[in-house]
Amino acid sequence: MFVDIARFLLNTTFTLFGAALLLRAWLTMVWIKPYNPLLQAILKATNWLVLPLRCIIPASRCIDWTSLFAAWLAAITFTILIVTISGGNPVSLLLIGLIVSALIIIKWALNLIIWLTLIMVLLSWFNPSAPAIEILLQLTAPLLNLLRRSVPPLGRIDLSPLVLLILVEILLIIVTHITVSLTMFGL
DSSP: OHHHHHHHHHHHHHHHHHHHHHHHHHHHHTTOOTTOHHHHHHHHHHHHHHHHHTTTSOOOSSOOHHHHHHHHHHHHHHHHHHHHHTTOOGGGGHHHHHHHHHHHHHHHHHHHHHHHHHHHHHHHHHOTTOTHHHHHHHHHHHHHHHHHTTSOOBTTBOOHHHHHHHHHHHHHHHHHHHHHHHOSSOO
């Protein structure tokens, strides 16, 4: 029972932190204004790890490599902790652990896409004038615009968010299956 509780708490904590690091990189890619409250909250939550890493890995104009590297470090730490509390030896999974950590980052990114898309859709239905809708539209537009080219609208209903959610869920199932097949710890 203790192991299950610890795994849940670790999974929740690291998923939220990893998602914040990935969101930081994503917000940089879509050029969100620096005074935006969401961006400021993400920066405050992640600066303790990202800013020291900037000395080693500088950020470029388009891609925040430092935040992505920080997410990878968080995924490695998560993998080590999960393997340790599950009774395994993290050293025995050294090479596979690095690959699993990359898969965990992909899972975090896919979950982030799901949540941002769901929140964007719900806000557009119930409160289209919400301040967060502008950011959500900026974040999801690159993905949805790709789908809008091949998924025609059904009258005035845009089906691209539904198609995006289905595709991302399928990818999430595939990545989870690969991750579980590489380890016995159910990461």
